Amino acid sequence: MIALILEENLKPGDKLPNETILSQRLDVGRSSLREAMKLLASRNIVTVRQGSGTYIAASPGMVEDPLGFIFIDNKQKLVQDLLEVRFLLEPSIAAMAATRADEKDIKKITALCDEVETLLKNHEDHTQKDIDFHTAIALSSKNVVVPRLIPVINNSIPLFVETTGGILRRETIESHREIADAIACHDPLHAQDAMYLHLVYNRKWICSISQKQ
Amino acid sequence: MIALILEENLKPGDKLPNETILSQRLDVGRSSLREAMKLLASRNIVTVRQGSGTYIAASPGMVEDPLGFIFIDNKQKLVQDLLEVRFLLEPSIAAMAATRADEKDIKKITALCDEVETLLKNHEDHTQKDIDFHTAIALSSKNVVVPRLIPVINNSIPLFVETTGGILRRETIESHREIADAIACHDPLHAQDAMYLHLVYNRKWICSISQKQ
Structure with a gap:
């Protein structure tokens, strides 16, 4: 998934392709894809906007309190x-x-x-x-x-x-x-x-x- | 969950209480608890060792490439x-x-x-x-x-x-x-x-x- 973001050169604010396209591209089922999205959201790589879609976060990969x-x-x-x-x-x-x-x-x-x-x-x-x-x-x-x-x-x-x-x-x-x-x-x-x-x-x-x- | 780790003063390598105890303490169902654990693992706060239990990570809260x-x-x-x-x-x-x-x-x-x-x-x-x-x-x-x-x-x-x-x-x-x-x-x-x-x-x-x- 990270590889795909880098490959596609997606930038902060860009919208990700929808689930159907992503699960085909990555050759994974929808439930695995949703799991992966949750992890990416928790790492602040993507932001999910309800009813709108999934976007690249403003500072991708920067979590709150990253040094713990x-x-x-x-x-x-x-x-x-x-x-x-x-x-x-x-x-x-x-x-x-x-x-x-x-x-x-x-x-x-x-x-x-x-x-x-x-x-x-x-x-x-x-x-x-x-x-x-x-x-x-x-x-x-x-x-x-x-x-x-x-x-x-x-x-x-x-x-x-x-x-x-x-x-x-x-x-x-x-x-x-x-x-x-x-x-x-x-x-x-x-x-x-x-x-x-x-x-x-x-x-x-x-x-x-x-x-x- | 983070509040519990801080309250109990759990240190790197310490084992977390089992699911039954945790879901009682936090007053949440097991499936929510498992979801929370996955997020904590993705933030490198806990490490799950299969068949052994869940432990506080070595450098809790320090993810790989934290600055993205x-x-x-x-x-x-x-x-x-x-x-x-x-x-x-x-x-x-x-x-x-x-x-x-x-x-x-x-x-x-x-x-x-x-x-x-x-x-x-x-x-x-x-x-x-x-x-x-x-x-x-x-x-x-x-x-x-x-x-x-x-x-x-x-x-x-x-x-x-x-x-x-x-x-x-x-x-x-x-x-x-x-x-x-x-x-x-x-x-x-x-x-x-x-x-x-x-x-x-x-x-x-x-x-x-x-x-x-």
Whole structure:
């Protein structure tokens, strides 16, 4: 089935042929085909839309929590270690983005920076938009692996937001803005430093939290 | 079901209660339970051993190819971009390993370094042992995220081995040994530099291959 998707060069959003055609092509019965479809859906390779058909998923093969972080018991250590990994990846990714971002990327990053700022100022939940901001930077790196990695690592953002509450509001607004501006100016060193500083604020806060506990 | 695994604090290798107990605990019928088990198996959360029972998987929640690299068309770009990510991660991870590795870790890393060397000298396939070597270093970092990340990124090693053939044999043996020795001496800077050099050899070779094509 995966072989067929690759062979046919089916892309995210494409509709799969119907059951009759598929069971002929793959030479399997309908019940085996349905079993296979359930497994592909559970791996987020296809999405079944009731009454409409089966489609290739938006990010095929990317399951929720693909590295199984839910099975790591010590959530405080998980938050610290995710942040340690973000320090390895995100400053360099910001530098890549500053070098390689095109006009469309810059528009997207700036718009998301604005949205996060508005949500923060209104004391609304900015978690998803924050992940989108970091993912937009990852996409601008033009590295095909990085945008698949960053949302996984940034699973940590909901945990951070939970532990940091609204306290980091001003620092988040200012450091996000500095990152976005540096990328817009194609200034890789400035983007790298601004991202590093953004992560330092997060680490300081997490350390102060864990000392209180 | 996942809630039950977390609640009961079941660990990799632990056996799940039998169907009767599970369907009572979860208040579902046997056929729904079997459906759920199939999905958990496809997500590599449990492993079904015929005639023996159902067990928690070795790395629960880690599926094969979790980031869906098979769906990235341009394999040459994938190899280059995976290597770019390895440059961001592995030198720092080698430094962490040099700082944090205990005696048991060092024994493991040295043994795997020996095994890869023997396989390379005998012109045998060293791919899996090479991945194990890098994973052992990742485990020694004592970061809980890193050992889940490195095997995914090192999906690239089979691709490298394919493209580089046996040519990198001497460089691989020497740079692996230097990494292992630096970790054994708890010398983080040396470990970091040795890993960087190891990746440089790989990049040089990949560049020379892609220029020929």
